[in-house]
Amino acid sequence: MKPRLSLQVAAPLLAILVSVVVSSAMLIATKNSPWDVFSVIASKGFSKVYLVETFNRAAPYYIAGVAVAIGFKMNLFNIGTEGQYKLGALIAAWAGAAVHLPAPVHVLFIMVVAMITGAAWAAIPAVLKATRGVSEVISSIMLNGIALGLGAFLLGQWLRMPAKSGFIVGTRPIDESGRLPTLNGLLGSLGLDITSANRVQSFVLVALVVGIVYHVVVWRTRFGYDLRATGSNAEAAEASGVNAKRMIITAMLLSGATAGLVGLNNVMGQAGRYTDISVVNGIGFTGIAIALLGRNHPVGIAFAAVLWAFMDAVQTPLSNADLPKQVTSILQGVTVLSVVIAYEVVRRIGLRQQAASLKREVPTGGAPPPPPMGSEVAPA
Amino acid sequence: MSLIDTAQPLDGPAALGAPAPGARGPLAWLARIPRPLRLAAYLVVGVALLTMARLYTGAGQLTAQGTFQSALELALPIALAGLGGLWAERAGVVNIGLEGMMALGTWFGAYGAIAYGPWTGVLLGVLGGAVGGLLHALATVTFGVDHIISGVAINLLGVGVTEFLTSVSWNGLSAKESPTIPATITKVDLTPFLNGPLRDLSRQRRPVLSDLANLWLAVTANVSLLVVLAIALFPLSWYLLWRTPMGLRLRAVGEDPEAADSLGVKVYRMKYLAVTVSGALSGLGGVLLVYLFSGKFQSGQTGGRGFIGLAAMIFGNWRPGGLIAGAGLFGFMDSMQSQVDETSHALLIVVSLVFVGCAAWTLHRRRWISVGIFLALAAGCWWWYEQTEELPRELIPYFPHITTLLVLVFASQRLRMPAADGRVYRRSGR
Numbered sequence: 090m091k092p093r094l095s096l097q098v099a100a101p102l103l104a105i106l107v108s109v110v111v112s113s114a115m116l117i118a119t120k121n122s123p124w125d126v127f128s129v130i131a132s133k134g135f136s137k138v139y140l141v142e143t144f145n146r147a148a149p150y151y152i153a154g155v156a157v158a159i160g161f162k163m164n165l166f167n168i169g170t171e172g173q174y175k176l177g178a179l180i181a182a183w184a185g186a187a188v189h190l191p192a193p194v195h196v197l198f199i200m201v202v203a204m205i206t207g208a209a210w211a212a213i214p215a216v217l218k219a220t221r222g223v224s225e226v227i228s229s230i231m232l233n234g235i236a237l238g239l240g241a242f243l244l245g246q247w248l249r250m251p252a253k254s255g256f257i258v259g260t261r262p263i264d265e266s267g268r269l270p271t272l273n274g275l276l277g278s279l280g281l282d283i284t285s286a287n288r289v290q291s292f293v294l295v296a297l298v299v300g301i302v303y304h305v306v307v308w309r310t311r312f313g314y315d316l317r318a319t320g321s322n323a324e325a326a327e328a329s330g331v332n333a334k335r336m337i338i339t340a341m342l343l344s345g346a347t348a349g350l351v352g353l354n355n356v357m358g359q360a361g362r363y364t365d366i367s368v369v370n371g372i373g374f375t376g377i378a379i380a381l382l383g384r385n386h387p388v389g390i391a392f393a394a395v396l397w398a399f400m401d402a403v404q405t406p407l408s409n410a411d412l413p414k415q416v417t418s419i420l421q422g423v424t425v426l427s428v429v430i431a432y433e434v435v436r437r438i439g440l441r442q443q444a445a446s447l448k449r450e451v452p453t454g455g456a457p458p459p460p461p462m463g464s465e466v467a468p469a
Numbered sequence: 470m471s472l473i474d475t476a477q478p479l480d481g482p483a484a485l486g487a488p489a490p491g492a493r494g495p496l497a498w499l500a501r502i503p504r505p506l507r508l509a510a511y512l513v514v515g516v517a518l519l520t521m522a523r524l525y526t527g528a529g530q531l532t533a534q535g536t537f538q539s540a541l542e543l544a545l546p547i548a549l550a551g552l553g554g555l556w557a558e559r560a561g562v563v564n565i566g567l568e569g570m571m572a573l574g575t576w577f578g579a580y581g582a583i584a585y586g587p588w589t590g591v592l593l594g595v596l597g598g599a600v601g602g603l604l605h606a607l608a609t610v611t612f613g614v615d616h617i618i619s620g621v622a623i624n625l626l627g628v629g630v631t632e633f634l635t636s637v638s639w640n641g642l643s644a645k646e647s648p649t650i651p652a653t654i655t656k657v658d659l660t661p662f663l664n665g666p667l668r669d670l671s672r673q674r675r676p677v678l679s680d681l682a683n684l685w686l687a688v689t690a691n692v693s694l695l696v697v698l699a700i701a702l703f704p705l706s707w708y709l710l711w712r713t714p715m716g717l718r719l720r721a722v723g724e725d726p727e728a729a730d731s732l733g734v735k736v737y738r739m740k741y742l743a744v745t746v747s748g749a750l751s752g753l754g755g756v757l758l759v760y761l762f763s764g765k766f767q768s769g770q771t772g773g774r775g776f777i778g779l780a781a782m783i784f785g786n787w788r789p790g791g792l793i794a795g796a797g798l799f800g801f802m803d804s805m806q807s808q809v810d811e812t813s814h815a816l817l818i819v820v821s822l823v824f825v826g827c828a829a830w831t832l833h834r835r836r837w838i839s840v841g842i843f844l845a846l847a848a849g850c851w852w853w854y855e856q857t858e859e860l861p862r863e864l865i866p867y868f869p870h871i872t873t874l875l876v877l878v879f880a881s882q883r884l885r886m887p888a889a890d891g892r893v894y895r896r897s898g899r
Contacts, residue, residue, distance in 0.1 A: 415629075
């Protein structure tokens, strides 16, 4: 039995409240006014410009969150999303610029290359865990660093556009056929006018597809069932015929392939090529936070990604108003820590309610009831 | 969730580091040598390896005093994080949040040094890390959150807090770093009477002997008191954890909390203590990063050293001695960043020699396929050295990461972690 829905929703709300209280305390301690900060967030954050910014940022966050969540579903910690998406974006940008294809094929080609690269990089910790028993946590963290170095090396030596003065080091630009269009026109025809300077990236649609595929694969296929079963009770799953090693490798490859897509929004958008500016660092780590916040649920992750992106987006109005914009990183950090605590508390309350309801069903003195197998074993 | 799957078959050369106590087989005689002597012997073998590479390549910097000194100073933050991990995991709490606690240490260390003076800075840095540890204990022990998840959250929080504090401190001078810290810690000579003779020996460039003299000078001559303090924490931790009743209780909690509880050990209190000390130690590691290198706080200056420290602890089989060996190795690799290309290039020969050693080991065990693989790897590294002038510069900062990965691949099978490591413990009846 799951805890009641109201409890499940209350947990993240409580966590956000805690983070607001803690960051207010920090603001007061450093002689800033929490009122100023939160009124700027409330008044400016919801204006059109920053909402567009929020959704543009939320799309890669969402994909990163899903990538991490695939691993989490079977207690596999793919901390290596960071390296996987950086390398994925670099190789895809290079390959995408090297070919000339009609538009839909070109777009798909770039995405597939990115996914293969991400999966290949994720294969390293997967194989090490399955064959040598190396913790994927440590190995994937080390591989993040190595990916940064390898990426810089590949870009500097082979993949870069021939140097031109005043140009940032990066790959050659991709043809127009390989770019994702903006959604401004479409939204305009729906009666929502957004100036073209304020691009609405269509990458959000890619995120949508990723979310749907994630839901179908994890909750509607045999593989997904095995994945969740392994996550809930690895021994029971193995006893019922799940091959643990193959599950580890498959889950990591899927996670890596999803991660490969994370960095493509600017590579296939405005910038059209890979540079250190067009593909920013750190989204992989953010993905971990977002998966935790969203409880690995496709809709939960979406809320988490939007929340996180919103807190990023309001940094600009905060700094325009001469307020410490980094307060949002405290908001984010405290939210994550308190949310994982809140979820655990809710889970325990749920267990207690379950025990209490069992006690009510069976009068004292009778034979102990069989545990409700269906709800116990079926993974959440 | 276990960091190491100990049920794996024992194959491959696991003897890269110190072999597990009680090792059977052809290396059993090694275990009979007294431990201090054995550790010293490993050190000499390691230095001899470097000497051989130095003689072959002519890269004199490979075993220079300066190299050893920067290796030591870079190894210490890693080792302190690892020692923090050791405390926590011996009490059964996996601490992946070391990185965040280290970051707190860097910020509070720098802040304290600027506002109040160097030693107060050290104290504040340690306290900052300890607060991070306390948070981790609160989440994992009191609330029973998964250890890895809580650790990841602590890392995010640690970075967030330091970023915010940087932006509101020091008159908003920079959002990324602090001003330079004013005073430094006193430096001392630990064995002043040896300095003269050792310097002479060092100048004579005798194989191995001169290199060992350089190593000794690096550890004893003109070292910061902070370094001395940090080094002293290792024997102290060993003593506390393995020779006192408190240590026995703490380790019992990490092996079997139910049994410990039934004997009256306050399990929660022990875990709180261990994780808080863990945070304090990695906080000190952060302080060292600020004091010994940059001389100021920089956002992101921990650079994954907390994680590498954790790997050093795993490499060291959850023991202080092995941990130091691992941290020394990673620190040496880390110090290559500040070296000339020639030195890091010569590392290829070192690696090649290590592979030859592995080949000899597998030859002894009559694993012919492994012998072939190691010889091919050794030849490959040698060939790489001969064909190139330098290593790709972009990759040099990540040498510790590559080494960590390789070491974990080859050495992870013989390890034994505390039995209840990473398990959430709930007292029954609550």
